[in-house]
Each structure stands twice: as C-alpha cells, then as structure tokens.
Amino acid sequence: MKFEKTGDSCDISNKGKSCCSTTIETNNEVNFKEHWDKAYLNSPENKLGWYETDLSPMLKLILKTGLSKSARILNVGAGSTTLIDKLLDIGYSNIIATDISEVALKKLEIRIGNKKAKYIIDDLTKPSKLKNIKPVDLWIDRAVLHFFTEENEQNAYFDLLKSKIQNGGFVILAEYNLNGAKLCAGLPVYRYSKEMLTEKLGNDFELINSFDYTYKMPSGAERPYVYTLFKKINNEYVK
Numbered sequence: 171m172k173f174e175k176t177g178d179s180c181d182i183s184n185k186g187k188s189c190c191s192t193t194i195e196t197n198n199e200v201n202f203k204e205h206w207d208k209a210y211l212n213s214p215e216n217k218l219g220w221y222e223t224d225l226s227p228m229l230k231l232i233l234k235t236g237l238s239k240s241a242r243i244l245n246v247g248a249g250s251t252t253l254i255d256k257l258l259d260i261g262y263s264n265i266i267a268t269d270i271s272e273v274a275l276k277k278l279e280i281r282i283g284n285k286k287a288k289y290i291i292d293d294l295t296k297p298s299k300l301k302n303i304k305p306v307d308l309w310i311d312r313a314v315l316h317f318f319t320e321e322n323e324q325n326a327y328f329d330l331l332k333s334k335i336q337n338g339g340f341v342i343l344a345e346y347n348l349n350g351a352k353l354c355a356g357l358p359v360y361r362y363s364k365e366m367l368t369e370k371l372g373n374d375f376e377l378i379n380s381f382d383y384t385y386k387m388p389s390g391a392e393r394p395y396v397y398t399l400f401k402k403i404n405n406e407y408v409k
C-alpha cells in the first residue's frame with residue numbers, strides 16, 4: 171500500500187493528492203484496516219477531515235426518535251467521534267461503538283472509559299462479531315456507508331443492518347449527497363440521495379425525516395451531506 175502527501179484537493183481527477191487531511195490511496199488492493207488505522211495515527215483527532223464540533227444535525231434526528239435513554243444504540247464506523255461523549259452527557263446509557271480501526275476505537279475508549287460504552291472492532295462489509303450482537307433500537311452512521319463503493323460491500327452492510335434493527339427501531343444514515351465530493355480520506359465515495367437510501371433499505375423501513383447539511387471541515391472546505399432518519403415498520407399486517 172502506498173500513501174502520497176501533496177495538495178488539498180478532494181476531486182477524483184486529482185488521484186494521488188491529499189484529501190480530508192489525509193492522503194489518497196493509490197493502490198487498488200487497499201487494506202482498509204491499515205488505511206484507517208494510519209489516518210487516526212497520523213493526525214490529532216480535531217484535525218481529521220471529518221471531525222465535528224457541531225453535532226446538532228445528528229442530535230436533532232436522534233431526539234426525533236423519542237427513544238428512551240436506555241435504548242440500545244449502535245454507532246457504526248464510530249471512529250473517535252465526540253458524538254458518544256455527547257450521548258453519554260445527555261443520559262443515553264446503552265451505547266456500542268464499532269469500527270474497523272482498532273486505533274480509533276482505542277482512542278475513544280481511552281477518552282470515555284471502558285465501562286461507559288462497549289467497543290467492537292469489526293468490518294461492516296465482512297462482519298463477524300457484529301453478526302452475534304442482539305438487535306438494536308438505533309443504528310447511527312455518519313460518513314461510513316459512502317465508502318462502500320462495491321455492490322457486494324453495500325449488500326453486506328445492508329444485510330447486517332436489516333438483521334440488527336428491532337421492529338419499531340430507527341436508522342440514521344448521514345452520507346455525502348449527490349453534490350458531495352467524490353473522494354474522502356483518500357478513498358473514492360459512493361454518494362447518495364434520500365431516495366437511493368430509501369430504496370436500499372426496502373419496504374420494511376419508512377423515511378421519517380431528511381435534510382441536506384453542509385459540513386465544514388477543519389480546513390474550512392465544505393462537504394454536502396444528506397441526513398436521513400428511517401423507522402423499521404412491522405409489515406406483517408400491511409396488505
């Protein structure tokens with residue numbers, strides 16, 4: 171695997187240049203675990219291209235679910251996000267953070283402590299430990315699904331998701347929208363509209379709320395996202 175460090179562009183035509191405060195992967199055979207571990211090792215958390223100081227768009231959707239503070243929440247591709255700190259502050263007490271990067275989860279665990287949340291290292295596109303967890307009330311994904319550019323990766327992700335949401339449970343997906351950049355963290359991304367996400371989730375999920383949101387990176391660059399909240403409905407009685 172080869173990394174290059176050069177300019178500051180996030181356009182696919184600039185393959186080989188830096189993006190999102192890290193570098194663009196130049197080898198087709200990407201070792202994703204290694205890629206993400208390096209990203210978290212090479213940069214202070216608050217300089218990462220996806221670091222957030224304003225969590226309000228995500229919190230708005232989480233509060234809209236009306237879930238109790240003991241709800242089982244799974245933050246996928248959590249990295250070292252401060253969303254977990256915020257959820258604990260608000261009073262949510264049953265949180266699982268999962269990520270492919272051991273480095274990221276270790277940073278999170280050191281900051282938060284190993285008693286306040288659970289941590290699972292796993293690959294969402296080839297899940298092993300995640301297959302064995304009990305269903306959750308809320309699945310949260312910010313800036314993770316859009317890295318899965320291959321159909322088999324997307325299918326594995328949605329199969330896992332669909333098998334792990336309780337009836338009446340919720341899913342929040344916040345991904346680069348169709349106006350978003352084509353690369354992030356040195357990797358190509360697959361951009362979404364709310365219609366595309368609705369189709370991927372299928373008939374058992376109802377779109378409750380969605381909005382576009384422009385995230386400002388620590389560098390000042392803007393990245394347009396689509397935020398979506400879905401509810402799992404019980405279709406058994408629907409004719």
Ligand SMILES: C[S@@+](CC[C@H](N)C(=O)[O-])C[C@H]1O[C@@H](n2cnc3c(N)ncnc32)[C@H](O)[C@@H]1O
Pocket residue numbers: 202206207220221222246247248249250251252268269270271274292293294295311312313314317355
């Ligand atoms: C752009 S970061 C977003 C991190 C976090 N969700 C946030 O909003 O700060 C993408 C995250 O997805 C994780 N990730 C990428 N591919 C993954 C995979 N196949 N399985 C699990 N996590 C993955 C990365 O390690 C990284 O932490």
